[in-house]
Amino acid sequence: MKSGIVSYGGYIPRYRIRPKDIGVVWGADGEAMGRGLNIRAKSVPGPDEDVITISVEAARACMAKVDLDPTDIGAIYVGSESHPYAVKPTATVVAEAIGSAPVLTAADFEFACKAGTAAIQTTMGLTLSKMMKYGLAIGADTSQGAPGDALEYSASAGGAALLIGVDHVAAEIAHTVSFTTDTPDFWRREGQRYPSHGGRFTGEPAYFKHVLNCAQLLFKRAGTTAEEYDYAVFHQPNGKFPVRAAKQLGFKEGQIDAGLCVREIGNTYSGAIMVGLCAILDEADPGDRIFAVGYGSGAGSDAFDLTVTEEIRKIRRDATPSIKEMMADSVFLDYATYAKYRGKILMREA
Amino acid sequence: MRDVAVIGVGETEFGELWDRSFRDLGIEAGLKAIQDAKLRSEDIDAVYIGNMSAGKFIDQEHVSALVADYSGLADMHLPTVRVEGGGACGAIALLQARLAIASGMHDIVVVGGAEKMTDVGEVQAAEILSSTADQEWESVFGATFAGLYAMMARRHMHEFGTTREQMAAVAVKNHKNGALNPEAQFQKEITIDAVLQAPWVAEPLGLFDCAPLSDGAAAVVLCEAQRARKFSDTPIRIAGSGQASDFLALHDRRDLTTLDATVIAGKRAFHEAKMMPKDVQVAEVHDNFTISEILAIEDLRFIEKGKGGPATAEGLTALNGKISVNTSGGLKARGQPVGATGVAQAVEIVRQLRGEAGKRQVVGARHGLTHTLGGTGATAVVHLFERGD
Amino acid sequence: MAIPRFWREIQSRYNLIGTKCGSCGKVDFPPRAVCPVCGRKSIGKMQRFQLGGKGSVVTYTVIHDAPAQFEMQKPYVMAIIEMDEGVRLTSQLIDVKPEDVRIGMKVQASFRKLGQEGDAGVIHYGYKFRPAG
Numbered sequence: 001m002k003s004g005i006v007s008y009g010g011y012i013p014r015y016r017i018r019p020k021d022i023g024v025v026w027g028a029d030g031e032a033m034g035r036g037l038n039i040r041a042k043s044v045p046g047p048d049e050d051v052i053t054i055s056v057e058a059a060r061a062c063m064a065k066v067d068l069d070p071t072d073i074g075a076i077y078v079g080s081e082s083h084p085y086a087v088k089p090t091a092t093v094v095a096e097a098i099g100s101a102p103v104l105t106a107a108d109f110e111f112a113c114k115a116g117t118a119a120i121q122t123t124m125g126l127t128l129s130k131m132m133k134y135g136l137a138i139g140a141d142t143s144q145g146a147p148g149d150a151l152e153y154s155a156s157a158g159g160a161a162l163l164i165g166v167d168h169v170a171a172e173i174a175h176t177v178s179f180t181t182d183t184p185d186f187w188r189r190e191g192q193r194y195p196s197h198g199g200r201f202t203g204e205p206a207y208f209k210h211v212l213n214c215a216q217l218l219f220k221r222a223g224t225t226a227e228e229y230d231y232a233v234f235h236q237p238n239g240k241f242p243v244r245a246a247k248q249l250g251f252k253e254g255q256i257d258a259g260l261c262v263r264e265i266g267n268t269y270s271g272a273i274m275v276g277l278c279a280i281l282d283e284a285d286p287g288d289r290i291f292a293v294g295y296g297s298g299a300g301s302d303a304f305d306l307t308v309t310e311e312i313r314k315i316r317r318d319a320t321p322s323i324k325e326m327m328a329d330s331v332f333l334d335y336a337t338y339a340k341y342r343g344k345i346l347m348r349e350a
Numbered sequence: 351m352r353d354v355a356v357i358g359v360g361e362t363e364f365g366e367l368w369d370r371s372f373r374d375l376g377i378e379a380g381l382k383a384i385q386d387a388k389l390r391s392e393d394i395d396a397v398y399i400g401n402m403s404a405g406k407f408i409d410q411e412h413v414s415a416l417v418a419d420y421s422g423l424a425d426m427h428l429p430t431v432r433v434e435g436g437g438a439c440g441a442i443a444l445l446q447a448r449l450a451i452a453s454g455m456h457d458i459v460v461v462g463g464a465e466k467m468t469d470v471g472e473v474q475a476a477e478i479l480s481s482t483a484d485q486e487w488e489s490v491f492g493a494t495f496a497g498l499y500a501m502m503a504r505r506h507m508h509e510f511g512t513t514r515e516q517m518a519a520v521a522v523k524n525h526k527n528g529a530l531n532p533e534a535q536f537q538k539e540i541t542i543d544a545v546l547q548a549p550w551v552a553e554p555l556g557l558f559d560c561a562p563l564s565d566g567a568a569a570v571v572l573c574e575a576q577r578a579r580k581f582s583d584t585p586i587r588i589a590g591s592g593q594a595s596d597f598l599a600l601h602d603r604r605d606l607t608t609l610d611a612t613v614i615a616g617k618r619a620f621h622e623a624k625m626m627p628k629d630v631q632v633a634e635v636h637d638n639f640t641i642s643e644i645l646a647i648e649d650l651r652f653i654e655k656g657k658g659g660p661a662t663a664e665g666l667t668a669l670n671g672k673i674s675v676n677t678s679g680g681l682k683a684r685g686q687p688v689g690a691t692g693v694a695q696a697v698e699i700v701r702q703l704r705g706e707a708g709k710r711q712v713v714g715a716r717h718g719l720t721h722t723l724g725g726t727g728a729t730a731v732v733h734l735f736e737r738g739d
Numbered sequence: 740m741a742i743p744r745f746w747r748e749i750q751s752r753y754n755l756i757g758t759k760c761g762s763c764g765k766v767d768f769p770p771r772a773v774c775p776v777c778g779r780k781s782i783g784k785m786q787r788f789q790l791g792g793k794g795s796v797v798t799y800t801v802i803h804d805a806p807a808q809f810e811m812q813k814p815y816v817m818a819i820i821e822m823d824e825g826v827r828l829t830s831q832l833i834d835v836k837p838e839d840v841r842i843g844m845k846v847q848a849s850f851r852k853l854g855q856e857g858d859a860g861v862i863h864y865g866y867k868f869r870p871a872g
Contacts, residue, residue, distance in 0.1 A: 014834060047811040048833070048851040052864065056753075056850040084862055093864065097753045097850060340811065477806050486748065487769060488829045490853060491865065492802065492809050493817050498829075500800035501819055508798070508842055550803040550814070553837075597775075601819045601827040606798055 003124045004169035004306065006134060007068070007315055009061025010160035010278040011054050012265055012326040015044035017338045019153045025335045026148040033153050038239025042156035042266025044333060045142045047341050050084045051159070054140045054271075056097040058161040061320040062136070063098055066168070070099040073163070074132025075123055076106045079115020079270045080159075081188065081195075082142045083108055094138065104132075112186060113235055114296025115139060115270045116160070121176055121302060123164040134165040141269035146194035147344060154238050156266030160274035170312040171281060171290065175221045175305040179214035186297035197297075203241070206299050211235065211245050214301035215293050219249075222305045226250035230288040233259030233276040235295035237267045251291075258283060259292075264327045270296075279323035284308045351452040353575035355585035355738055358387025359697040364566035364685030365535040372408050372466035376417040379567035379690075380462050387571040387581050391423060395456035397430045398447040400440030400463035401689035406478045408466055417462060436482035436724030437638060439463065440568070440692025441731035445591050447572050457574045463693035464567035475563050479688075482725040484599035496560055496639065498600050498726045500552035503641035505606040507554065509656070512644065514554055516659030518545035520640040521558050521682055523668055528679025530669075530709040535564050535685030545640075559640040564685035568694035578738065584704045585738040589625065589717070591731070592618025598728045607656075611730035612649035612721065619732040625717060627651045630734070632702045632712040633673060633719040634695035637680040643667075646721050647675060650732070674712040677702060692731065695720035699735050741856075745863050752865035755848060757826065759788035766790070766824040792848035793871060794822035801837040808854035816840055820868055834869040847871040 018041050023030020034040060045054070055078050063070060078090040091106035109115040109122075116139015123135025140159025145151030185206030188195040198206075211234060219225060226232070232251045234242035239262050246256045259276035261268075268275055273294040280290055290306040321329070339345050360382025362375050370378075376399070384394075397418045405411045414430035433443040440463030447459040467475050476496075480489040483498055493501075506512045522542055528534035540558060548556035571581075578585035594614035597603050604610055620626060627650060635650070637643035644658035652673050653661040661667060667675035678684045678698040681691060699718035701707045707715075718735045748769070750756040757768030761784030762777040768790060774781035799818035802809070809815060816832040818840070832840060833849065846868040855862040 046833070046851075048853075048867070050852060050862075052862070053850050053852060056864075060850070093753075096749055097864075099754065473807055476804065480806065484829075486744075489806075490863075491817075491829055491867075492806070492812075492815065492831045492853075493829050494802055494804065494806060496804065497800045497802045497817050500802075501798040501817070504800060504842075505798040550801070552803065552817075553801040555800075599829065601797075601829045602775075606819070 001128065001166055002169065002172045002174060003128045003164055003166045004172035005162050005281070006165040006168050006170060007062045007066040007163040008160065008278045008281050009058050009065065009320060010158070010275050010323050010326065011057035011061060012158040012275070013043050013045045013049055013054070014329050014331050015046060015333050015341065016041040016330045017044055017333050017335065021335050022153055037154055038243070038263055039154055039266055040263055041330070042154060043158050043268065044338055044341055045157040049142070051080045051082050051140045051142055052084050052090050052093050054142065054157065054159040055090050055094050055138045055161070058138060058140060058159045059094050059098050059136060062161040062163050064319040065316045068134070071103065072133040073100045073136050074104050075126050075135040076100060076104060077109055077119035077122055078138040078140065079109035079111065079119045080139070080141050081110060081112055081115065081269055082144070086190070111300060112296035112298050113269045113272055114294040114300060114302055116274045117294040117302035120162060120164060124173060124176065127165050133167070134163055137162045137164055139270035139274040141271050143269040144194055144342065151195065151197065154267045156268050158265060158268035158275055159271040160278045162274060168311055169309060170315055171306045171308050173304050173306050175218060176302065177214060177217045177221055178300060178302045179210050179217060180300035181210070183299035185299055206297060207237065207241050207295055208245060210299050210301040211293050211295050212248060214303045215249050218291070218293070218303040218305055228289060229255060229291040231258055231280045231284065232256050232291040233273060233280060234293050235273050236260060236262035236276060239263045261323060261327060275323060281312070282317060282322040282324065284312065286310045286312055352454060353587060354448045354451045354572050355575045355578040355587045356570050356696065356700050357573045357578050357582040357585055358383045358389065358571035359700050360386055361533055361568035361694055361697050362566050363533045364564045364687055366468050367565040368468070370565060372404060372410065372464060373416065373420045375466065375565060375567040376462055376464040377421050379464065379569040380417065380421050380460055383460060383569035383571050389458070389571060389581065391426060393458050394423065394426070394428060394460055396428055396450060396459045397423065398443040398459060398461045399430065399432045400443035400692055401432055402434060402436060402439050402465060402482070403478050408469055417464070435729045437636065437688050437691055438722045438724035438729045438731045439689050441720060441722035441733065442593065442692065444570070444692060444696055444733060445593055445731060448588055448591060451572055451574050457577060459572045460569060461572060461693060462567060462569040463690035465687035465689040466565050467563045467687060468565050472563065488599055494552060496555055497552040499639040499641055500555045501600065502606055502645065503554050506641060506644065509607055510659070512659035514546055515542055516663045517559060517640040517644065518542045519663045520637060520643045521545050523662065524637060524676050524680040524682040527669055527677050527710055528683025531679050531684060534679040534683050535562060536679070536683045555639055555641070561638045561681035561686040564687045566685055566687035566690050568690045568697050570693055570696050570700065586700045586703050586735050587738050588733060589736045590619040590621070590623025590734040592616060592622065593731045594618065596728050598725065600726045607645070609645055609649050609723070609727035609730060611727050612646060612723070615730040615732040616650045619734050623734040625734060630673060630717045630719045631715045632677060632699060633675050633721065634678060634698050635675055635721040636691070636723040637676055637682050638686060638723070642723065643675065643680065650719070650721060669710055670713055677707065677710045677712060692720065692722040695722060696733065703735055703737050742861055745861065753850065755790035755792060755866060757788050757790055758785040760784065761786055766826045768822070768826045768828055790822050790824055794820040794846055796840065796842055796844045796846060797821050797827060798842060799832065799840050818868070820846060831867045832869070833867045845871040
């Protein structure tokens with residue numbers, strides 16, 4: 001018996017800002033930054049949006065595609081590094097907002113950008129063990145980059161929800177492996193507004209070490225190589241790292257294109273791999289095989305080998321806008337409005 | 351039920367009265383009214399006060415006792431009543447006082463209305479006004495008080511073709527009248543263009559479509575009609591009163607372009623007074639926004655439904671027009687200290703019927719009407735007055 | 740802080756839970772204990788009823804003078820919306836330019852922040868409406 005994705009849904013706020021409009025404020029060549037990161041724009045949450053609203057919209061999009069009783073969801077976990085509350089979980093609001101409350105367990109997860117995939121693994125265990133019928137794993141973020149910092153060009157907002165179970169599985173998770181170490185590549189101390197990072201240290205010893213090692217573990221566990229997959233998706237802090245990692249693992253451009261959303265919407269942190277996976281599921285056919293490797297700073301990777309089943313034809317994939325449609329639905333902002341929406345302007349005390 | 355007449359009136363100027371406190375204002379209006387009625391303190395049986403929100407504006411509840419106290423009446427241990435009903439509270443207080451006399455319980459009652467709105471900032475004052483709408487299902491969601499009336503205006507424009515220019519004509523007319531009223535907050539005339547170009551508050555309402563925030567107080571003295579002649583040569587009889595309520599939230603109302611509460615309160619008042627709208631020469635209606643006056647003249651059946659805009663633009667409601675509406679300047683130009691409104695409207699009508707309105711006198715005024723709203727029309731009160739002779 | 744006051748309305752504000760009269764079938768939002776049509780006949784017969792989330796704009800305004808909680812969003816659009824079930828409610832229209840709003844346009848419910856009790860206080864969520872495809 002295997003568990004897998006029963007339904008899925010994503011949400012991306014409509015606002016965008018281009019690298020050049022960020023660079024001009026800080027005396028940097030924003031366009032060059034954008035090219036260097038392979039990012040054309042990043043998504044920005046509106047003033048009335050946050051990880052809670054994004055998680056709810058993603059969860060509702062997920063439930064809209066299938067006819068399931070929300071009270072059959074036994075667990076809801078939301079992974080993020082920008083939960084609106086440090087104490088008071090996002091997951092409880094989602095539970096109320098999709099009609100799952102009150103008979104369920106819930107919690108919020110943190111592991112930088114891989115908090116959502118950690119939630120997937122947890123709900124796999126809960127459903128495989130028959131403790132419950134379904135679990136909802138959400139990854140969502142409205143992450144901030146410090147003004148003028150390199151991360152400001154890529155840190156964006158968005159999220160996705162995956163309903164995990166052992167019945168009506170549309171994308172079976174055949175294998176999952178993880179690779180975790182104590183690596184301080186990127187972090188945020190309690191109470192600090194903006195994260196800090198180790199510059200170039202975030203590359204080889206962090207992202208690449210964990211993604212590549214974890215990927216190799218998955219190839220070994222599954223007994224596969226890159227050619228056997230129709231799609232591959234990686235954590236995407238920019239449009240360069242995942243492309244490089246894919247190439248090193250033997251994947252071709254055609255395999256990674258569908259899931260590489262970062263180019264249009266930036267790095268949605270805990271949402272990134274999940275949104276990429278949703279973009280793939282929006283177009284995948286039964287029999288398609290998917291190789292997914294997330295990454296979270298601190299650091300660790302969770303990898304998944306999925307196979308799409310016939311069940312995907314029963315999901316109403318057009319019940320809500322696709323990831324592609326949400327990426328295209330965009331309103332561009334100038335830096336001042338972006339700063340206003342992101343709370344970067346020092347306001348008078350309420 | 352006994353007949354009741356007005357034997358005295360008084361009011362403060364209305365405006366941003368930084369030097370005057372709530373207590374100062376309440377007392378001034380009350381004392382003026384008592385003097386006008388040539389009353390002694392011992393003659394007073396009760397005090398009724400209309401006040402919307404002293405609790406939020408100045409952190410003071412229990413203002414009935416406060417006003418009686420500071421008017422020097424504490425020793426008399428009179429019954430004092432504070433009445434709340436959104437913007438209609440002054441008119442409701444008047445009605446309640448009338449009932450107290452009509453029933454035989456009292457003979458002479460002082461009715462005051464007062465509000466001190468400028469001790470808090472503008473944003474907060476607007477939020478306090480919004481609390482007379484549906485707090486949980488309108489205000490919390492972002493609907494401001496002006497926004498709710500703006501939505502009525504939009505619908506009226508959609509259904510009847512009412513234009514911004516016609517709404518602006520209400521403000522222009524009322525400022526013109528206000529310029530003739532020494533107590534008015536604004537005594538300057540304005541133009542249609544000035545109204546149209548004023549900054550937006552909630553489209554299609556701009557700054558000059560909205561009555562101001564004001565401080566002020568007004569008072570009248572009511573007396574059982576037989577005794578009234580002892581105090582006044584020109585007692586003005588309350589010929590009829592009507593009050594009605596409606597769904598609190600605008601979105602629950604039957605029709606967004608008619609305030610049913612006004613229609614029904616008006617019918618009740620006209621029925622009691624055995625009068626028709628055409629019998630009225632002068633009316634003070636609740637123009638907290640320009641659209642409100644247009645709705646009022648339609649809902650009181652002075653003008654056909656939908657034609658309130660053109661009627662105003664054509665001058666039918668101007669001073670000494672077909673019916674003189676808001677000769678005081680209305681809430682728009684005379685000012686809008688919320689609790690005082692209903693009482694101030696009565697003061698103006700009484701002055702008109704006595705022939706004491708000076709430059710803004712309506713010739714041949716025999717019957718007058720006041721119309722006061724609470725919230726976005728969840729309460730309406732109409733009083734009809736006539737000369738005692 | 741008005742914690743219980745907002746908490747009490749969560750089901751209605753998150754999920755558009757109203758009531759349907761067991762006597763005449765009229766749908767009300769928010770929930771009512773007494774049907775405005777049937778009066779006392781309806782007491783004890785009001786059933787929990789969830790609105791579908793779709794409706795159309797009956798009237799609207801663009802608010803420029805905003806209350807404190809909406810300062811960041813001004814100018815913003817408010818509308819009275821008639822839901823498909825017949826009942827009306829008041830809400831903000833989002834994801835639409837003020838000049839593109841029309842009486843009659845179809846809208847559907849979204850989940851957004853309504854406000855918060857300052858930087859350290861509780862955040863309130865509820866419905867806002869966006870144009871329906």
